[in-house]
Amino acid sequence: MNSNYSILIVDDEAIVRDSLSKWFREDGFVIGVADNSATALRQLQAHRWDVILLDIKMPGMDGIELQQRIIELDPNVTIIFITAHATIESAVQALKRGAFDYVTKPVDPDHLSHLIQNALKQRKLTGENIKLKESITEFFKADDIVGESPQMKKVYELIQTVASTETTVMVRGESGTGKELIARAIHSNSQRKFFPIVTVNCGALPEGILESELFGHERGAFTGAQYRRKGKLELADGGTLFLDEVGNITMKTQMDLLRVLETKQFTRVGGNDIIRVDFRVICATNKDLEKAVADGTFREDLYYRLNVFSITVPPLRERKSDIPLIANYFVKKYSQTMGKQINCISPEAMDVLVRHDWPGNVRELVNAIERAMVIGTSPALKPQDLPFQLLNLDKKKKPSSGSLAAVEKEHIELILEQNGWNISRSAEILGIDRVTLYNKIEKYGLQKPS
């Protein structure tokens, strides 16, 4: 039974409409008929059709013109032209405009039957493909960047603006701000999203290896090159090449890279064949490239080639309103992956997180949450679950009178508070024995709050 599929028959001859609708009705299709273009357009607006059988020669608007209107209404519909007036010219015209096929009346029933089955098979595949792409898009969105601050909203706007273009993008920002996430967001919102995004960490590789990583190599190009290997430029063909830490590449590689970016062609190390590639470049750096250009350590021409559209990711300390959002997002994420029943952050712990300056930015925050999730036990993360240095740094922000004794007193008091005045645990954290801790409590006149 084909009752899930519908066919619209558009033909000015009643006998053709009748015989075709009868033929397909026996196959269980839902059938609609139209004797002219205007009726067909009304039918298209009223219902969704899977296949349209379209006559070319009709009074008024002909089939070719109607095809154009149909595509405007439903670009995914499958159109098959069926006409007695077969000419090569009209067939080619129809197919060029996206018709699935073209048959002449009278049609061999076997041919028509197979044609419809193939059209439906293709339609089913197209539908599956669309759904798959949508789910992939959802998948990318799920790992999106977190933040609702005005600074981040500006970043999102810039991503949206530049994503659909082919422009080279430079993402700038301190270490740990999520530059790679921004690059991935641009890629996953671009036309290239179904091709790979290939990351090259320019800062992590020495010159010779970086060259081989980027361009690939031929067999025997150097000692140990036993096989031909594709470089990252080749792997990124059709997709995006993400050059991370681009400020760290040497002058020679800068020159090679510039040539590739300008010509989109290169040769493998030790090879002669010219390889043509098509990729978009997104690069990231935490360096002051303008200064590097002024110092002569970064080529000016490469700088202009890369710095076409710049997005600066603000450091976390400049968007503190995002800290609770990011922290909660990762608490939820880790509670799922670790299978822990921790689903929120206590107000005290959140206060510590918000007051901290996060020199390591989002990366540092995420690591702190991950660590806290590992050691935390209660339904809410508490200050004592957070990294020790975080608490110390937090304390450092409010220095006391300055004497060593005053600092010691404040620190002991803090550790005791964080550990609920548990002497053994506090002594262990402070690295002193319990007796010494008791002596110091007495010396500084510390008292357990009632």
Next chain:
Amino acid sequence: MINAIYILNASTLQEQDLDRIVHTVKTIFRVPVFVKQVGLDFGSAFDGSRGQWNSTVLLSQIITNSVGDDEKLVAIVDVDLFIPVLTFVFGEAQFKGTAAIVSTHRLANQFYGLEEDKQQLLQRLEKEIVHELGHTFGLYHCRQFECVMRSSTYVGEIDLKQVFPCQDCQRLLLKNFS
């Protein structure tokens, strides 16, 4: 409720040739089956440009033989049938209607340059008659490989299927029978 099926013979087949068909139709549809000799106006259905006969025109003539809603009619003809949009048809039926028509023309081996085989012709004919009658009872084309209701667009496909409907079509047939 259907009380009778009439096989209207307008072909050169003799009544005794149709005995097995009568038996099969009676077994499947469980109603009395009768054979009647009829004459059709083939001239009005002939299309000179195609050298074929319009099955829809002939079908409308067959319907005039109907006397009540409680019977089904299926005519057998020897001429090559077509509907305007297709190059040929083995037969045609009124979907959920009264009448159907089946042609022996493309069921005979001679059409394909092969030796005459009467038994094979009758086997194919009974399958097509059951198939077209199935449409008059509201059965759609079936995807079951061996079901008689599977669509056949060339004669080899008719040989592959059986004369009986599959279980699903049988169930639908019983439901639609009343």
